[in-house]
Each structure stands twice: as C-alpha cells, then as structure tokens.
C-alpha cells in the first residue's frame with residue numbers, strides 16, 4: 374500500500390519539474406537528478422529536454438510497474454482469502470449433524486458457496502482496493518497541498534464532501550438491492566436444481582417453459598438488482614470527474630490572472646491537473662468499496678453465519694483406528710423422536726433388542742418411521758426421548774463416531790459420484806488407495822462382477838453424474854458393493870434391493886447371509902421375501918412397534934408381539 378502511494382507520489386513529483394523544464398529549458402542546472410543523469414550518460418548536447426523526457430519516462434514506468442506488482446500481490450491475497458473462506462464454509466457445512474442437513478434445502482448451501490464468490494469480488498477486493506486508494510489519496514492530497522495548499526485543500530474537501538453526499542443518497546438503494554441479490558441467488562439455484570432434478574418429468578410433461586419462467590423470475594430480479602448496484606457504485610465518477618474538469622478550467626482562469634500569467638502557472642497547473650486525474654479514480658475506488666460492502670451486506674451476513682456454524686466436537690476427534698467390534702448388540706429403550714419441536718413424534722416409545730450377528734427386518738406402511746429408526750440407530754439422529762444402547766453402553770455424542778465407524782449403510786437412493794465403478798465401490802478413497810481385490814470381492818457378492826466384466830473399461834468405467842449411465846438395479850448393487858467393501862460389522866440396508874429382480878435379490882441376500890455371525894444386518898424391505906432370512910421382524914405403525922416376530926411365525930400367521938401390542942392381523946405393506 375505504502376509502496377503504491379510512493380509510486381504515485383514519484384510520478385506526481387516528477388511532473389512539476391518536467392513541465393517547468395519544458396516551459397523554460399534554461400532551468401536545467403536547477404535539477405540535480407537530471408544533472409546526475411546527464412553525467413551518467415555523458416550527454417554532450419545543449420538540448421536537455423530529451424534526457425528530461427527519458428528521466429520522466431523512467432519514473433512514470435517504474436511507478437506503473439510498482440503499481441502493477443502491488444495490484445498482482447493484492448489480487449493474489451484477496452483470492453487466497455476467498456478460497457480459504459469458501460473451503461471453511463464447505464467444511465463447516467459438511468461437519469454439521471444430519472438434523473441440520475434434513476432441515477435445509479441444498480440450494481441454500483450451494484448458493485451460500487456462491488456468495489463467497491460475491492464476497493471476494495464485491496466486498497474483500499473493493500475493500501482492499503479502497504484501503505489502498507485511501508492511503509494513495511492521502512499521499513496525493515498531501516503532495517498537492519505542498520504545491521498549492523489553498524487550491525488543493527478546497528478541492529480535496531469539496532470532492533470528499535460530494536462523495537459523502539452521494540453515499541447518503543445511495544446507501545439505502547444499495548442495501549435493498551443487496552438483499553434482493555442474496556435472496557434471488559438462492560432461489561435461482563433452487564429453480565435450476567428442481568428443473569434438472571425432475572428432468573424426466575419435465576421432458577414427459579413438457580413443462581420446460583414453466584421451469585424456465587420460474588428461473589427467469591428469480592434470475593431477472595437478481596440481475597436487475599446487480600445491474601442497479603453496479604450503476605450506483607460506478608456512476609458518481611462521471612459526475613465528479615466532469616465537475617473536476619470544470620474546477621480545473623476555473624483554476625486555470627484564476628491562475629492566469631495572477632502575476633506572470635498562464636505560462637508561469639503551467640507547472641503548478643499541470644501538477645494539480647495530474648494530481649486531480651490521479652485522485653479522482655482513488656476517491657471513486659473508496660466509494661466503490663463502500664458501495665460493494667453496502668450492496669453485499671445480506672450476502673456477507675449469510676456467509677458470516679455459515680462461518681460461525683459450530684462444529685460438534687466429536688466430529689473433530691479422530692476415529693479410533695483399531696475399532697472394537699460389536700459384542701452384545703443394540704437396544705432401543707423407549708425411544709421417541711420428532712423432526713421439529715412443534716411437529717408430532719414420528720417414532721414413539723419404541724423399545725427393541727438387536728442381538729449381535731442377527732438379521733433384523735423392519736416393515737410397516739410408508740411413512741411409519743422405518744428409515745427414521747435406522748437413522749436413530751446409526752446415530753445420525755438423536756432420540757428426543759429414551760435411550761439407545763450399544764453393548765449396554767448409552768450411545769452419546771462422545772462415542773457416536775466410534776459406533777458409526779462400524780456401520781455400512783445402503784440408503785434407499787444411493788448417491789453415485791461421477792467417477793469409475795471402482796471409485797464408487799471404494800467410496801471416499803483416492804484411486805491409489807483402493808484395494809482392487811476387495812473391490813472385486815465386494816462386486817462379486819453384490820452380484821455385479823459379471824456385469825462389470827462385460828464392460829470395455831470394466832472397473833474403470835465412468836458411471837456418469839449420479840450413475841446416470843447405469844440402471845437402477847446396477848446402481849443399487851454398486852451401493853451394496855460399497856457397503857460390503859467397508860467390511861463393517863453392522864450392515865444397514867434401507868430398501869437396498871428394491872430395484873433388483875427376485876433372482877438377483879435372493880443371490881445378493883444369500884451373499885449377505887453368508888457374511889457370518891460377526892455381521893449384524895438391519896434391513897427395511899417392502900418385499901416380504903427379502904426378509905426371509907431375518908431372525909426377527911419388527912412391524913412399525915405410526916412410529917410405534919406394532920408387532921414383532923420371526924419370518925416363519927409371520928408367514929404362519931403367528932404373532933410373537935407382546936400382549937400389549939397384539940392386534941388381529943399381520944399385514945406387511947407390500
């Protein structure tokens with residue numbers, strides 16, 4: 374900053390002697406630096422204007438080089454800071470508990486990351502530039518005051534007051550537009566995600582125009598507000614620059630009336646004109662920085678709140694390396710859960726035992742709470758009431774990570790990354806760290822190996838975004854292989870085989886059953902046959918345990934549920 378200011382001063386300081394020399398070449402002996410240069414280059418001629426031009430050019434070009442260097446260094450720093458902020462926002466988001474994620478729209482998070490970009494361009498960059506401009510302005514103004522205190526003082530104060538007036542007039546508009554920009558940024562991301570997420574329906578229903586209109590509504594409001602703030606931030610310079618030119622014209626007239634006329638005033642006038650020409654962009658930059666800050670105050674508040682998200686301490690702890698295995702089992706004791714305080718319980722007073730090595734099935738009508746129970750058991754959600762015990766020990770935030778490290782989960786909708794099949798099976802590992810033999814073994818158990826071997830690139834085949842190049846059943850089997858690759862001792866399958874034909878499903882189930890007694894399997898399935906090998910099946914109804922029993926008991930119509938929860942018929946929702 375200081376170097377930048379010195380560079381500006383150097384050019385400004387060189388102008389006055391240079392103009393004085395142009396006006397009167399006989400003054401050359403008065404300038405020691407010029408004399409030194411003439412000595413260095415052994416200048417013989419009478420004309421000293423050419424070396425003076427060269428000296429002036431050297432000063433001006435060096436100043437420009439220094440300013441470019443300063444601009445490069447500040448740009449590098451600013452975008453480095455923005456990259457750090459972006460990474461921190463994403464990191465904090467990923468470290469939030471599951472309850473945070475289920476209560477938010479992902480568009481909010483994606484737009485939040487875009488707002489970091491806004492911060493870099495519209496807040497940090499202009500603010501750094503403004504601070505530099507302020508230092509340079511003070512330096513320039515000080516130099517101008519040395520040249521002509523009255524003129525420079527009056528002009529400096531006058532133009533600063535003018536900018537202050539402009540900030541009073543434009544502040545409210547900038548902030549209002551900033552709010553519109555921040556809100557519509559989130560909505561336009563949401564509109565794009567909704568349109569692309571429902572692309573099959575959009576194509577079949579021909580509703581493209583509806584989605585385009587929705588996007589346009591948000592995007593145009595966003596762009597309009599952006600354009601308005603851009604104009605408000607950039608336009609005062611035209612007004613103030615023209616006023617500056619008028620001021621200099623009057624100044625020239627006033628100086629011409631003084632002793633010696635206009636020719637005697639040329640050096641001072643030239644320096645003042647150049648000073649003004651350098652000062653106006655700096656003043657405009659200060660204003661622009663303020664305008665950027667005002668216009669981005671809503672985005673800034675959102676990014677700040679994301680940066681302030683606390684990371685639960687247990688997520689920062691390293692997961693134990695040599696994890697202990699499940700010894701006895703899992704127990705739910707009178708567990709209740711609700712998603713929001715003002716919402717009803719979706720799991721109510723649930724008590725059940727899952728012994729180690731057992732195969733347990735959950736059934737119940739859609740919305741009866743099966744997936745929520747699995748999320749509670751996996752420690753993704755915390756019971757609102759009651760307790761969950763792992764090997765007789767209360768599941769708490771302190772031991773949750775250790776417990777989760779023993780679990781492999783296959784969700785209803787498996788998420789595949791746009792990477793190779795091997796990378797999707799050994800999920801989260803970098804390519805060199807993947808154990809190819811284990812990938813093949815997992816694929817084999819998930820009944821996927823035969824299919825993969827027919828592909829030209831086999832395990833290196835790219836699956837496309839969200840696995841778009843695969844069928845639903847193939848995607849599901851990659852999910853199963855991913856879980857099997859983890860070699861976890863608790864396998865949680867949430868309708869993980871629903872897209873498979875019966876033959877493939879029973880082969881997958883056979884592989885899962887052959888995992889041995891060290892592996893405990895919890896599964897939700899709508900197809901009763903999927904649960905054939907389960908030791909125990911729990912049926913949920915409105916979040917309560919409606920009945921429980923072995924598969925054989927169920928198919929025979931028996932009911933092993935406690936007296937309190939007995940009802941007349943056993944119906945599994947197909």
Ligand SMILES: Nc1ncnc2c1ncn2[C@@H]1O[C@H](COP(=O)(O)OP(=O)(O)OP(=O)(O)O)[C@@H](O)[C@H]1O
Pocket residue numbers: 475476712713719737738739740741742743744745746
């Ligand atoms: N993120 C959420 N916020 C609020 N309510 C939710 C949320 N997720 C699920 N619910 C509600 O909780 C209840 C249980 O949902 P859950 O997904 O556990 O049922 P499920 O038995 O697994 O259903 P399905 O068989 O259709 O998958 C439902 O009434 C559902 O509307």
